[in-house]
Amino acid sequence: MTSKRTLIRGGQVYDHEGDVHKPALADILIEDDKIHSVGANLAPEGAHEVIDASGRLVVPGLINAHYHSHDVLCRGLFEELPLEMWLLYTLPMGADRSKDEVRARTLVGALESLRCGITTVQDMLGLSPLTDEQTDIVIAAYREAGIRVVFSPMVWDVPPIAMVRHKDSLPPAVQEMLGNKPRSIRDQLDYLEHQFKRHPAGGTLHWAIAPFAPQRCTPKMLQGCGELADKYDLAVYTHVYETRGQALIARELFADHQGSLISYMDDVGLLGPRLNIVHSVWISRQEIDRMAAADAGIVLNQLSNFKLKSGIAPVFDMRQAGVRLGLGCDNCSGSDVQSVFQAMKMFCLTAAVSEPEPGPGLAHEVLRHATIGNARTAGLAGRLGAIRPGYKADLILIDLNDVAYLPYNSAARQLVYTEAGRGVESVMVDGRMVVKDRVVKSIDEDALRREVVGLMRHFIADYDAVVKSRKAALPHMLDAHRRAWEPDIGMHRFIGRAR
Numbered sequence: 001m002t003s004k005r006t007l008i009r010g011g012q013v014y015d016h017e018g019d020v021h022k023p024a025l026a027d028i029l030i031e032d033d034k035i036h037s038v039g040a041n042l043a044p045e046g047a048h049e050v051i052d053a054s055g056r057l058v059v060p061g062l063i064n065a066h067y068h069s070h071d072v073l074c075r076g077l078f079e080e081l082p083l084e085m086w087l088l089y090t091l092p093m094g095a096d097r098s099k100d101e102v103r104a105r106t107l108v109g110a111l112e113s114l115r116c117g118i119t120t121v122q123d124m125l126g127l128s129p130l131t132d133e134q135t136d137i138v139i140a141a142y143r144e145a146g147i148r149v150v151f152s153p154m155v156w157d158v159p160p161i162a163m164v165r166h167k168d169s170l171p172p173a174v175q176e177m178l179g180n181k182p183r184s185i186r187d188q189l190d191y192l193e194h195q196f197k198r199h200p201a202g203g204t205l206h207w208a209i210a211p212f213a214p215q216r217c218t219p220k221m222l223q224g225c226g227e228l229a230d231k232y233d234l235a236v237y238t239h240v241y242e243t244r245g246q247a248l249i250a251r252e253l254f255a256d257h258q259g260s261l262i263s264y265m266d267d268v269g270l271l272g273p274r275l276n277i278v279h280s281v282w283i284s285r286q287e288i289d290r291m292a293a294a295d296a297g298i299v300l301n302q303l304s305n306f307k308l309k310s311g312i313a314p315v316f317d318m319r320q321a322g323v324r325l326g327l328g329c330d331n332c333s334g335s336d337v338q339s340v341f342q343a344m345k346m347f348c349l350t351a352a353v354s355e356p357e358p359g360p361g362l363a364h365e366v367l368r369h370a371t372i373g374n375a376r377t378a379g380l381a382g383r384l385g386a387i388r389p390g391y392k393a394d395l396i397l398i399d400l401n402d403v404a405y406l407p408y409n410s411a412a413r414q415l416v417y418t419e420a421g422r423g424v425e426s427v428m429v430d431g432r433m434v435v436k437d438r439v440v441k442s443i444d445e446d447a448l449r450r451e452v453v454g455l456m457r458h459f460i461a462d463y464d465a466v467v468k469s470r471k472a473a474l475p476h477m478l479d480a481h482r483r484a485w486e487p488d489i490g491m492h493r494f495i496g497r498a499r
């Protein structure tokens with residue numbers, strides 16, 4: 001079989017180790033799905049396609065290390081809702097949806113991601129029901145879009161009601177609403193293993209294991225997840241300490257584990273290099289140090305943490321502790337945007353207000369987190385995140401004629417602080433040009449738009465019914481939310497108040 005060779009000529013090629021402000025001009029020879037060589041004046045002989053990248057900045061494809069495709073159609077429906085109250089709506093609106101809707105929502109998320117230069121999404125999907133058919137729809141949609149996915153359907157075996165403080169004071173109807181029963185641990189783990197065999201990792205498909213959150217999983221479930229991760233050599237992602245209420249749950253319900261969810265995961269054998277905890281807004285310094293010592297990672301989602309009133313993650317301590325970091329964009333209805341550019345800027349801005357002293361530049365650091373760091377979270381270090389021989393050919397061409405680069409003084413700084421996504425002109429995933437001249441070639445955008453408009457009639461009617469049914473629970477959730485802010489837990493994650 002002959003291989004396909006593509007030459008990308010004359011672009012400024014962003015190298016994490018090189019001049020990050022004025023990257024050197026270089027050619028990139030791509031053979032099939034991988035970067036074959038990078039250098040000056042590579043010979044075009046034998047190339048099946050030559051792409052002129054003059055006036056372009058060639059950047060490693062951005063990776064979104066935390067995303068959920070289940071609520072894409074909820075985009076723009078919410079604001080000013082704390083996480084626990086927002087979950088009342090967004091979780092049911094992602095469950096038990098039609099095949100057409102599951103396909104469409106997956107494609108819309110992929111479309112937005114590609115247009116914004118994201119070449120890999122880690123989809124921590126709340127797939128309900130957990131069936132072969134639903135799984136096939138999602139994987140087929142990602143293949144069709146041509147985006148790389150680290151697919152991780154979520155598993156859990158503790159119902160949400162178990163984590164509500166003062167649950168006994170809730171009316172029975174509300175208790176029932178939050179008490180949905182999971183399938184057995186064995187069933188869920190068997191489902192995962194079955195999918196790994198049905199759709200072996202390869203090409204643009206990768207797998208990871210995603211226990212919903214440690215407090216939503218029994219030790220047996222977490223141990224099962226750990227064993228599966230070892231057996232298939234996979235990364236693990238789980239939500240940890242997103243809200244103040246979750247820090248309180250740790251102290252109250254996990255006293256046997258030093259009141260710490262990090263200790264709990266350590267005690268069941270999950271704390272280690274495979275593990276990534278998502279959010280970590282209400283994590284203590286001591287716990288951050290434990291994470292760093294275990295080579296476990298933290299995936300920040302500051303856009304959604306701000307929007308869902310969770311607070312500000314302690315980025316100063318995380319950087320000082322040297323814990324490995326990644327970045328995510330989170331739900332379409334929790335941050336409302338799939339933009340790693342926004343996530344990178346947010347990281348730099350929060351780091352800036354956590355340390356008044358001047359410091360070394362952050363832009364090139366956060367570009368590493370969003371590429372190499374995020375690849376590491378998925379166990380794909382050395383394969384994704386840089387434009388180097390042997391790496392997967394996932395890259396983006398940024399148009400330096402965009403006004404964000406007028407004048408053009410620093411690639412790293414302008415990618416992070418001034419790029420709004422407009423400059424993304426072409427996107428290559430796995431050696432295939434999926435976006436060309438700002439058009440996603442793999443998706444018929446007009447047809448998808450028409451399809452979504454049709455689907456939304458049903459969707460909004462169902463959403464209105466969910467809003468109505470949740471009305472009874474709202475005052476109780478608000479009360480629980482307020483109570484979670486009462487005890488002093490020795491940390492502060494909000495800013496902007498005069499006192």
Ligand SMILES: [Zn+2]
Nearest residue numbers: 068239278330
């Ligand atoms: Zn999440």
